[in-house]
Amino acid sequence: MTTGRAPTGTGPWPYAVWALTRGWLLACVFKVVTVAGPDVTVDVSVIYRGWYEVLLTGTYPLDDVTWQYPPGAALAILSPALLPSWEYATAFFVLVLVCDALVLGLLLYAGRRPGIRAAGAWVWVAGVPLLGPTVYARYDLMVTAVAVAALLAGVRRPRALGALAAFGALLKGWPALLLVGVRKGRPTRAAWTSAALSAAGLTVAFALWMPGAFAFLAFQRDRGTEIESLGALVFHIARQFGWAGRVELRYGSVEFVGPHVELVSALALGLAVLALGWLLLWRLRARLFAVRTPAEAAFTAVLLFTVTSRVISPQYVVWLVGLAAVCLVFRGTAMALPAVLVLVAAGVTLLEFPIGFGSVVASEAWGVTLLVVRNGLLVAASLIAARRLWRSTVPDRPVGPRAEAARGAAGGQPSRVAR
Numbered sequence: 268m269t270t271g272r273a274p275t276g277t278g279p280w281p282y283a284v285w286a287l288t289r290g291w292l293l294a295c296v297f298k299v300v301t302v303a304g305p306d307v308t309v310d311v312s313v314i315y316r317g318w319y320e321v322l323l324t325g326t327y328p329l330d331d332v333t334w335q336y337p338p339g340a341a342l343a344i345l346s347p348a349l350l351p352s353w354e355y356a357t358a359f360f361v362l363v364l365v366c367d368a369l370v371l372g373l374l375l376y377a378g379r380r381p382g383i384r385a386a387g388a389w390v391w392v393a394g395v396p397l398l399g400p401t402v403y404a405r406y407d408l409m410v411t412a413v414a415v416a417a418l419l420a421g422v423r424r425p426r427a428l429g430a431l432a433a434f435g436a437l438l439k440g441w442p443a444l445l446l447v448g449v450r451k452g453r454p455t456r457a458a459w460t461s462a463a464l465s466a467a468g469l470t471v472a473f474a475l476w477m478p479g480a481f482a483f484l485a486f487q488r489d490r491g492t493e494i495e496s497l498g499a500l501v502f503h504i505a506r507q508f509g510w511a512g513r514v515e516l517r518y519g520s521v522e523f524v525g526p527h528v529e530l531v532s533a534l535a536l537g538l539a540v541l542a543l544g545w546l547l548l549w550r551l552r553a554r555l556f557a558v559r560t561p562a563e564a565a566f567t568a569v570l571l572f573t574v575t576s577r578v579i580s581p582q583y584v585v586w587l588v589g590l591a592a593v594c595l596v597f598r599g600t601a602m603a604l605p606a607v608l609v610l611v612a613a614g615v616t617l618l619e620f621p622i623g624f625g626s627v628v629a630s631e632a633w634g635v636t637l638l639v640v641r642n643g644l645l646v647a648a649s650l651i652a653a654r655r656l657w658r659s660t661v662p663d664r665p666v667g668p669r670a671e672a673a674r675g676a677a678g679g680q681p682s683r684v685a686r
Contacts, residue, residue: 304621448564
């Protein structure tokens, strides 16, 4: 007698490996274990704690240019208040651990469904510790948890996907891209309407809650080229030939300042516009939507906007790890290779920051090599993901409504159309 539920085949191993690796991460952020390089916990114990104190006064950090986050970020910064008897940083690290465990639980629970597997959970178990202690010393893992929940809920409930995507976008912007791959027709109308209504309601609520909810827009606009971004490689190499610029701590990140920086920043913006144009074209041409398409499209979109960003901070990679994990939940996903490249990039990121960050700041050969490898892996993952998304969803010839309906009735799995 069968239960109709696909076995996970995982046993206790995901939990055991998760516990061991997360124990190591906690030992790092609590400074029981020392990792070479700068202290990554300063952002929490100093910067986040400072914002926390300001937010408690009833206003956003209007005079702090390092506050470059949407208004919902205040919820993450204030979250340690849920554990009032604990010191701020301690409470923050514990709450990140809880979100980490929540993601694992969601991925394993999803793996119990027919047609779903546990590979996604293993991507999460392995990918997070590859980034090192930085992943627990930023609030990006919390946002990633919302994104994972949105995509998994969206398999059956597009409205839930829309609401969670809107909430995630007000935490840190990028979860808005989760909406790009929703199946056309009624699911799209449900998800996008839910997202619009949720975003509107939350935006009004944040604006009424405290003054300065949207001050971050001006601070974000003025950012330059951060030294870990793809465009920064131009200046790392140019410094070897006497480029007259310099490195400065600006707007909360280490950026290049000097000749031609504005031009490279503008080119990065242009590449982001091209990425947006490609996504819009894909959306118009796509016809073969499978149950896994929203996750694959979201993964591809976030990859594209990450590599074209003026900033590729180490914690950004946890977004990609989370989305890759959701993609690999589905059997037959086209994103296995890009997911592997992201995992390797996560490991290189740890070598680049915090371990080799001094070498990166000085544009030394080792630091530049790490950046070339890490950013090269992300670019390769982006291009491969985009190509595979296109091939799996855009037919070789037009597909009529009847063919699409038949494919949907067969389980939503795309098939190649003969030439």
